[in-house]
Amino acid sequence: MTGFTPPGGMPVDLRSDTVTKPVPAMYEAMMNASIGDDVLGDDPTTIELQERVSALLGKEAALFTPSGTMANQIALKVHTRPGDAVICEEGCHILNYEGGAPAAVSGVILRTIPGNHGMITAEQVRDKMTPQDSHFPRISLVEIENTHNRAGGAIFPQSEVLAIRDLCNEQGMMLHLDGARIWNAHIATGIPLDELAAPADTVIVCLSKGLGCPVGSVLAGTKDHMKYAHRIRKYLGGGMRQVGILAGAGLFALENHIERLAEDHERARLLYKAFTEFPGVFPIEPDTSILIVEFDKLMYDPELIRQALERRSVRCLAISPTRIRLVTHLDISWEQAVYAGDMIRDVLGGMSETASD
Numbered sequence: 137m138t139g140f141t142p143p144g145g146m147p148v149d150l151r152s153d154t155v156t157k158p159v160p161a162m163y164e165a166m167m168n169a170s171i172g173d174d175v176l177g178d179d180p181t182t183i184e185l186q187e188r189v190s191a192l193l194g195k196e197a198a199l200f201t202p203s204g205t206m207a208n209q210i211a212l213k214v215h216t217r218p219g220d221a222v223i224c225e226e227g228c229h230i231l232n233y234e235g236g237a238p239a240a241v242s243g244v245i246l247r248t249i250p251g252n253h254g255m256i257t258a259e260q261v262r263d264k265m266t267p268q269d270s271h272f273p274r275i276s277l278v279e280i281e282n283t284h285n286r287a288g289g290a291i292f293p294q295s296e297v298l299a300i301r302d303l304c305n306e307q308g309m310m311l312h313l314d315g316a317r318i319w320n321a322h323i324a325t326g327i328p329l330d331e332l333a334a335p336a337d338t339v340i341v342c343l344s345k346g347l348g349c350p351v352g353s354v355l356a357g358t359k360d361h362m363k364y365a366h367r368i369r370k371y372l373g374g375g376m377r378q379v380g381i382l383a384g385a386g387l388f389a390l391e392n393h394i395e396r397l398a399e400d401h402e403r404a405r406l407l408y409k410a411f412t413e414f415p416g417v418f419p420i421e422p423d424t425s426i427l428i429v430e431f432d433k434l435m436y437d438p439e440l441i442r443q444a445l446e447r448r449s450v451r452c453l454a455i456s457p458t459r460i461r462l463v464t465h466l467d468i469s470w471e472q473a474v475y476a477g478d479m480i481r482d483v484l485g486g487m488s489e490t491a492s493d
C-alpha cells in the first residue's frame with residue numbers, strides 16, 4: 137500500500153521470532169565451519185555446539201536436532217512408555233502445536249492443567265496425580281515451558297519450578313523443560329542458564345528463534361538419556377550429515393545473540409504501550425519478546441486489525457477470535473518498533489473513533 141513506508145522499506149514482520157534471516161557474520165561462520173558426517177559422529181562443529189550447550193545448561197550431554205518439536209518429542213519418548221501419562225499445562229507447545237506427536241510418536245496421554253498465564257504449581261500437579269495402580273496410566277513425566285509461548289513469553293517463577301522438581305522426586309516422575317526460549321528468561325531475570333535448567337532432567341533450547349539461526353534446536357540431559365535420544369533421533373529421520381554448517385550458526389548465535397535479547401524485550405514493551413491507549417484493548421504486559429493483545433469482541437475484530445496493520449506494512453498474527461500476537465526479534469530495529477507503534481495507534485485510533493460513534 138502506498139503512503140506507508142516503514143524504516144528500511146521492508147515490512148515490519150512481527151509474526152514470530154522464527155522469521156529472522158542470518159546476519160552476514162553468521163553466514164561467514166557457517167561457511168567457515170569445519171564439517172564432517174555427523175551421523176558417523178565426525179562433525180567437529182556439531183560436537184563443539186553440543187558440548188557448549190550442555191556446559192551452558194549444566195547437563196552431561198546434548199544432541200543437536202533439526203527442530204524444537206523433534207527435540208521435545210524425543211524427550212517425551214525417552215521418559216515414557218506407550219500408555220503413560222504426561223502432566224502439562226493446557227496451553228503448552230507439545231500439546232497444541234506439535235501435530236499430535238505425543239500420541240503419534242510416544243503413545244502417551246496428556247493430562248492437562250489450566251495454567252495462570254501458562255504457569256502451573258506443584259500443588260496443581262499433585263492434584264492431577266492418580267493412584268499408581270494398574271487401573272490408571274503410569275504418570276512418568278511432568279512437562280513445563282519457560283518462557284511460555286502461548287502465554288506471551290511468560291517466565292516461569294523459578295521457586296515453583298523447584299517445588300515441581302521436589303514433587304517429581306517424591307513421586308518418581310521425570311521433569312522435562314521446553315526451554316525453546318529459555319534464553320529470554322535468562323536475560324529478563326538474570327538467572328544463569330544452568331540454574332534455570334538444573335531442576336529438569338531434560339531441557340530443549342532453540343537456536344532458530346530469538347537467537348536468529350536458520351535451523352536448529354538442542355536437547356540436553358544425562359549421558360544415558362542422550363544415548364537413547366540419539367537412537368530416537370535416528371529413527372525419526374533427524375540424523376543430519378554435514379550439519380556443522382548449521383551448528384556453526386548456532387555457535388555464532390551463542391556468542392553474539394544472547395545478550396542482545398534485552399533489546400527485543402524493550403521493543404516488545406514499546407509496542408505494549410501503544411496498545412494501552414485504547415478502550416477495549418487489553419495487552420498482556422510482556423515479560424520478554426512476545427506480546428499478546430486481547431480485544432473486547434464487541435468492539436474489535438482481531439482479523440480486521442491484522443489486515444489493517446498488514447496494509448501499513450506491519451505484520452502480526454491473529455491467533456484467536458479475540459487475540460493477536462506480535463513478537464520482536466533480531467530483525468526488528470528500534471526505529472521499526474517505533475513505526476509499528478505509530479501504525480498501531482493509527483489503526484486503533486481510527487477503529488475506536490468508529491466504535492464510539
Ligand SMILES: Cc1ncc(COP(=O)(O)O)c(C=O)c1O
Nearest residue numbers: 203204205206229281285314316
Ligand atoms: C515453546 C516452544 N517449544 C517448541 C517449539 C518448536 O520449535 P520448532 O518450530 O523448531 O519445531 C516452539 C516453536 O515455536 C515453541 O514456541
